[in-house]
Amino acid sequence: MAETQLRFGILCCAEIARKVSRAILLSPTTTISAIGSRSLEKATAFASENHFPESTHVYGTYDAVLDDPDVDIVYVPLPTSLHLRWAVRAAEKKKHVLLEKPVALNVAELDAILAACESNGVQFMDATMWMHHPRTEKMKQLLSDDQRFGQLKYVHSAYSIAEEDDFMKNDIRVNPNLDSLGALGDAGWYCIRAILWAHDYDLPKTVTTFPDPVYNESGVILSCGATLNWKNDGKIATFYCSFFSNLCMDIIALGTRGNLRVHDFIIPFNEKVGHFYTVANSMWAELALGCGPEPSEFTISTDLPQEALMVREFARLVHRIRSGEAKPEKKWAVISRKTQVVIDAVVASIKNGFVPIEVVY
Amino acid sequence: MAETQLRFGILCCAEIARKVSRAILLSPTTTISAIGSRSLEKATAFASENHFPESTHVYGTYDAVLDDPDVDIVYVPLPTSLHLRWAVRAAEKKKHVLLEKPVALNVAELDAILAACESNGVQFMDATMWMHHPRTEKMKQLLSDDQRFGQLKYVHSAYSIAEEDDFMKNDIRVNPNLDSLGALGDAGWYCIRAILWAHDYDLPKTVTTFPDPVYNESGVILSCGATLNWKNDGKIATFYCSFFSNLCMDIIALGTRGNLRVHDFIIPFNEKVGHFYTVANSMWAELALGCGPEPSEFTISTDLPQEALMVREFARLVHRIRSGEAKPEKKWAVISRKTQVVIDAVVASIKNGFVPIEVVY
Numbered sequence: 001m002a003e004t005q006l007r008f009g010i011l012c013c014a015e016i017a018r019k020v021s022r023a024i025l026l027s028p029t030t031t032i033s034a035i036g037s038r039s040l041e042k043a044t045a046f047a048s049e050n051h052f053p054e055s056t057h058v059y060g061t062y063d064a065v066l067d068d069p070d071v072d073i074v075y076v077p078l079p080t081s082l083h084l085r086w087a088v089r090a091a092e093k094k095k096h097v098l099l100e101k102p103v104a105l106n107v108a109e110l111d112a113i114l115a116a117c118e119s120n121g122v123q124f125m126d127a128t129m130w131m132h133h134p135r136t137e138k139m140k141q142l143l144s145d146d147q148r149f150g151q152l153k154y155v156h157s158a159y160s161i162a163e164e165d166d167f168m169k170n171d172i173r174v175n176p177n178l179d180s181l182g183a184l185g186d187a188g189w190y191c192i193r194a195i196l197w198a199h200d201y202d203l204p205k206t207v208t209t210f211p212d213p214v215y216n217e218s219g220v221i222l223s224c225g226a227t228l229n230w231k232n233d234g235k236i237a238t239f240y241c242s243f244f245s246n247l248c249m250d251i252i253a254l255g256t257r258g259n260l261r262v263h264d265f266i267i268p269f270n271e272k273v274g275h276f277y278t279v280a281n282s283m284w285a286e287l288a289l290g291c292g293p294e295p296s297e298f299t300i301s302t303d304l305p306q307e308a309l310m311v312r313e314f315a316r317l318v319h320r321i322r323s324g325e326a327k328p329e330k331k332w333a334v335i336s337r338k339t340q341v342v343i344d345a346v347v348a349s350i351k352n353g354f355v356p357i358e359v360v361y
Numbered sequence: 362m363a364e365t366q367l368r369f370g371i372l373c374c375a376e377i378a379r380k381v382s383r384a385i386l387l388s389p390t391t392t393i394s395a396i397g398s399r400s401l402e403k404a405t406a407f408a409s410e411n412h413f414p415e416s417t418h419v420y421g422t423y424d425a426v427l428d429d430p431d432v433d434i435v436y437v438p439l440p441t442s443l444h445l446r447w448a449v450r451a452a453e454k455k456k457h458v459l460l461e462k463p464v465a466l467n468v469a470e471l472d473a474i475l476a477a478c479e480s481n482g483v484q485f486m487d488a489t490m491w492m493h494h495p496r497t498e499k500m501k502q503l504l505s506d507d508q509r510f511g512q513l514k515y516v517h518s519a520y521s522i523a524e525e526d527d528f529m530k531n532d533i534r535v536n537p538n539l540d541s542l543g544a545l546g547d548a549g550w551y552c553i554r555a556i557l558w559a560h561d562y563d564l565p566k567t568v569t570t571f572p573d574p575v576y577n578e579s580g581v582i583l584s585c586g587a588t589l590n591w592k593n594d595g596k597i598a599t600f601y602c603s604f605f606s607n608l609c610m611d612i613i614a615l616g617t618r619g620n621l622r623v624h625d626f627i628i629p630f631n632e633k634v635g636h637f638y639t640v641a642n643s644m645w646a647e648l649a650l651g652c653g654p655e656p657s658e659f660t661i662s663t664d665l666p667q668e669a670l671m672v673r674e675f676a677r678l679v680h681r682i683r684s685g686e687a688k689p690e691k692k693w694a695v696i697s698r699k700t701q702v703v704i705d706a707v708v709a710s711i712k713n714g715f716v717p718i719e720v721v722y
Contacts, residue, residue, distance in 0.1 A: 019648045153584075153606040156517060156599075160615050162643075208572055210588040211717050214595035223514075223595050227571040227586070234575035234584050238517075238599055245514040245615035247643035247652060254521050254606035263622070267645075269655045282523075282608035284628075287380045289666065291608060294630045305650065356572050356715075 006315045007033035009071035009095070011062045011086055013046040016100060017077045020127065021050045023307035024075070029315040032056055033072075036065035062086055066093040073098060073318060075127075079178035080185060084109040091116035096123040096318050098311075099336075102185035106347075107340045114333045123317045125310075125332040126339075128193055130266050132313055133306035135274035136197075138298065142260055143198055143253060148280045150257030153235060155198045157191035158250045159266060160223075160242040168243065174220050182220035183241045184346060190266050191239035192342045193335075194251045195228060201338055204228035204237070206356040207345035214244070226346050229356070257281055261295065271305040337361070367676045368394035370432035370456070372423045372447055374407040377461060378438045381488065382411045384668035385436070390676040393417055394433075397426035423447055427454040434679060436488075437461060440539035441546060445470040452477035457484040457679050459672075460697075463546035467708075468701045475694050484678045486671075486693040487700075489554055491627050493674055494667035496635035497558075499659065503621055504559055504614060509641040511618030514596060516559045518552035519611045520627060521584075521603040529604065535581050543581035544602045545707060551627050552600035553703045554696075555612045556589060562699055565589035565598070567717040568706035575605070587707050590717070618642055622656065632666040698722070 008024050010017055010032065024030045032052050037043035040060030047056050059065055065074065066089055074090040076083060077100040084104060090097050097117055103126050104110040117124040130136060143149050163171070172178040173186045181188075196203070206229045213224035223242035230236065249267065253260040258280035268274040279295040304312065320326040338361065345357040369385050371378055371393065385391045393413050398404035401421030408417050420426055426435065427450055435451040437444060438461040445465060451458050458478055464487050465471040478485040491497060504510050524532070533539040534547045542549075557564070567590045574585035584603035591597065610628065614621040619641035629635040640656040665673065681687040699722065706718040 016649075019650065022648065150523075150607070153603065154519075154521070154601055156519070156601070158515075158517065158613070158615070160515070162617055206572065208715075210590075210597060210599070211567065211569055212590050212592060212595070212597065225588070225597070225599070227588075229571075229573050231573060234573070234603075234605060236571060236573065236586070236601075238571070238586065238601070240515055240517070240597075240599070242514065242595075242615070244595060245617055246511070246619050246641065248613070248615050248620050250613065252519070252609070252611065254519070254603070254609055256523055256606055258607050259609050261624070263656065264652070267649060267652055269651055269653060271650045280607065287383065288377075288628060289380065289632050290630055291625070291628055292630060295624065354569075354717075 005029060005031045006072045006318055007031055007070055008073050008075050009034035009036070009065040009068060010075050011036055011065060012078050013037045013042050014077040017075070018050050020075055020077065020307055020311070021052065023305065023311045025051065026304060026308040027311040027315065029319070030311050033070045034059065034065045034068045036060070036062045066090055066095060071095060073314065076100060079172045080105055080181065081178050084112055087113040088116040091120045091122050094120055094122060098125055098127055098314055100127045102181055102189045102343065103336050103340060105180060107337065107344050110337055110340045114337065117328065117333070121321070121328060123314065123321060123328045125314050126336045127310065128190070129307045129310050130190070132309040133268065133274055134302050135276060135300040138300050139260060139262065139276055142278055143255070148258045148278065149255035149260065151233070152198060152253060152255050154254040155195045155237040156239070156250070156252045157194040157237070158240045158248050159187040159190050160240070160245040160248045161187065162246045163243040168216070174216055174222065176218040176220050180220060181343065183223055183243050184221045184343060187241035187243070188224065188239060188343065188346065189339060191241055193339050194265060195237040195239060196335070196338055196342070198251070198253050201335060202230070203338055203341065203359050203361055205231045206358055207342055207349055208356040209346050209349035209354050211354045213350060224346065224350070226349065228342070272301060274300045274302070366390060366392045367433045367679055368392055368431055369434050369436050370395035370397070370426040370429060372397055372426060372435060372437050373439050374398050374403050375438040378436070379411050381436055381438065381668055381672070382413065384666065384672045386412065387665060387669040388672040388676065390680070391672050394431045395420065395426045395429045397421070397423045427451055427456060432456060434459060434675065440533045441466055441542065442539050445473055448474045449477040452481045452483050455481055455483060459486055459488055459675055461488045463542055463550045463704065464697050465701060466541060468698065468705050471698055471701045475698065478689070478694070482682070482689060484675065484682060484689045486675050487697045488671065489551070490668045490671050491551070492558070493670040494629065494635055495663050496637060496661040499661050500621060500623065500637050503639055504616070509619045509639065510616035510621065512594070513559060513614060513616050515615040516556045516598040517600070517611070517613045518555040518598070519601045519609050520548040520551050521601070521606040521609045522548065523607045524604040529577070535577055535583065537579040537581050541581060542704065544584055544604050545582045545704060548602035548604070549585065549600060549704065549707065550700060552602055554700050555626060556598040556600060557696070557699055557703070559612070559614050562696060563591070564699055564702065564720050564722055566592040567719055568703055568710055569717040570707050570710035570715050572715045574711060585707065585711070587710065589703070633662060635661045635663070
């Protein structure tokens, strides 16, 4: 039996909202019923350009979207500094909240958002799309395989992107009043999430930022990295994020028996097909003249792109709540909070001269 | 005109000496004339098992090899703690010195070795084989290409190997009296060399070891890593080395316009064919639904394995000296010393609580 389509309201006309709008319309269980922008003209053009349904309500304020009874879920792609205000307000209006990453400027803000979602009984999820690609689950199966991977010892994750001059001067992600976490929030978020994902969300004991991050004139981070330490069998991880180098979206995970590599974990090169690479039980050839086996490529196809799978999963959780079958799924709030806790530790390590910072959930 | 074959004497029957002996016999300009071990019986068996020429002089001491007038070059694969003594003595006997890595326990020891080589007019080179693979030069061409790579921003290098229980208990590389640098000397050496190579041997300003290296009961490092900082346009590098995880021999170099990846930089999976992967000028697809181009694979074939190319290059330098055409080539001493200087900084950072250590050549 086809379930009722859940109706999204979208807060602002961010570039990323174009991709997520397409995903909402691609996902069989969702549609778009409203969009709000501070400029009605901009919202009208956005709705038209992105093929929103004719019936979409177009508003010149965000509040109007939250007040619209035809909106079930609010998607919030606003600049990070506005998340606290609008995500809380959406929850208070009993709208389920799909929140762009980075979710907040710090964990205190995120806690206010999560508390509002909890007390209003609405679902929360951050919009980290790659979590929903079927490749991600396949890679997790490998990491959990004692024979093919063994015990996880080290994860390295990197997200770099060579941003243009215009971005470096004008983008909200380098504006201290809008996205003060800069590359750490935009790019580092993914790397930290990847590391936690590989560790089944077991938080590290300490986080130590690499010396000498790069900042812009306003003090916004443009590149940085850190070491995460579990103080357990030598388990560590490192990440590096940057707005300065050509696109790289790598996870390298080293286990006692095998390795995993992926080079496009955040956005697959091709939305229909994802690859990853593994090798297990490597051995030297006689005299160490070579070694084998060589890494194998795994290919995972998907009919729906990862962002549509994210929207579909969110809708599934909301449907369960509306039918009385389940309460809001807490898992996504916990994962978001753990990611934010590590980001806060990176910031604290920088502020304290790159010393190890204890991670407290 | 065929040049005279240069004659190697080999100090000890280390496992790695089997591979290098094969390389000496494969290289057209070299042969083996002597081997010495503390056990004459062991040396005799080694010479036979490794197909040494019938004419090879087999000795029960190292000194006998150094005193043999039929030896032009000495290859020293002894445990690191013995390098100072035997490399210096070899130079004093006017033998050219091919020295296994890690070259010394610290830069003071290496300086004594280099001084002995210089004052005796003999060639010095460390046995870092991958430097001599034709792939290495091809990768360097890419890193130097402004259009396909741009300015180098970040290098990550990792060498891990899952060592067996027997190695962990008995190998000289975890014995504090023989190879007290442990994984740092054995595996980290390659990673540091790779980073310096990518930077045209421009030394970093500081080195900061990641917190919490793993040691064995004798205090020998079994896994560690560090951040290298150039304090110039945000250029940094990281490395990770370990005896705990399945084989990984990666370099990832990120430039402003392109990236380079190689997964078997130390010993190619196949000695005849090496691969590396590059991508340049990556762009998002419309709506960032994907990105491209995908990385391209480059394949470099070689008739002679990299260790034979190393031996051939060493012989070429020695022939130039013997013909009076040139003095000993200093480049290899400088590269070794820079690698050792960074290793010393890693050790100093550990001893001082993982603080940044200024790198002084």
